[in-house]
Amino acid sequence: MPKKKKTKKAKKVKKFKKIKIQNKTKPSLKVAEKKSAVLGTDEKPEIKKIKKQPTEKRIYNLKDFVVYPKHGVGKITAIEKAKIGEIDIQFYKILVEKEKLTLTVPINQQSKLRPIASINQINKCISILKTKPKIKRTMWSRRAQEYDQKINSGKIYELAEVVKDLNKNTDIIADQSYSERQLFEKAYERLKSEFEAVLKANPEDVQKKMDKALGRTNISENAD
Numbered sequence: 001m002p003k004k005k006k007t008k009k010a011k012k013v014k015k016f017k018k019i020k021i022q023n024k025t026k027p028s029l030k031v032a033e034k035k036s037a038v039l040g041t042d043e044k045p046e047i048k049k050i051k052k053q054p055t056e057k058r059i060y061n062l063k064d065f066v067v068y069p070k071h072g073v074g075k076i077t078a079i080e081k082a083k084i085g086e087i088d089i090q091f092y093k094i095l096v097e098k099e100k101l102t103l104t105v106p107i108n109q110q111s112k113l114r115p116i117a118s119i120n121q122i123n124k125c126i127s128i129l130k131t132k133p134k135i136k137r138t139m140w141s142r143r144a145q146e147y148d149q150k151i152n153s154g155k156i157y158e159l160a161e162v163v164k165d166l167n168k169n170t171d172i173i174a175d176q177s178y179s180e181r182q183l184f185e186k187a188y189e190r191l192k193s194e195f196e197a198v199l200k201a202n203p204e205d206v207q208k209k210m211d212k213a214l215g216r217t218n219i220s221e222n223a224d
Helices: 002-038 043-055 107-112 119-130 140-151 156-166 178-199 203-214 217-223
Strands: 065-068 072-084 087-096 101-106
Touching: 065 087, 072 178, 087 107, 101 107, 119 156, 119 178, 119 203, 140 156, 140 178, 156 178, 156 203, 178 203
Parallel strands: none
Antiparallel strands: 065 072, 072 087, 087 101
16 A cells, blocks of 8 residues: 555656646747847847938038037038039038138038027027026136037037026126136127027027026116
């Protein structure tokens, strides 16, 4: 009788082992299927799209406003062709009215240009101008360099930050150093010219809008 009990136990152990092996093999197949689906052709097109985006060319038309980072807002006055050696080159003629400057930008180098901001971006700039200026304790020479880089970056939000940070809410020259005032005026005029182009408003109305956001309303009233 005791011998029969032992054989029953052995059979049970064998069955349990078989079930365990089956459970191990099935999930591994599912994981392999999932991996093959994830590592299929789905990811490759996404990588290609990201690579292609920066090289896509934007076509600007006559009378379009564009921003050239080092000089600000300009207007395309002509699209011309010229032959240099044996190569035909097409380029934009851009008038930067504030600086009384005409730029010649080849179309294949238009990555330097950007379209003017949208209404939503202008509204965000106004929100930036309303915020408190950031007070940095670093040396002025280093801060001046940072501000200058932001002004020449061509990025409208960085331009708004410079105007906000250098705004003193005063027209007293003694309250601001000469270099501070120069950088503030440069950034202010750049931002103002883009506001004018986007909002299609006259300079006086744009100045009032910006000064109100900066809390410089008393300065505008005194100037009038």
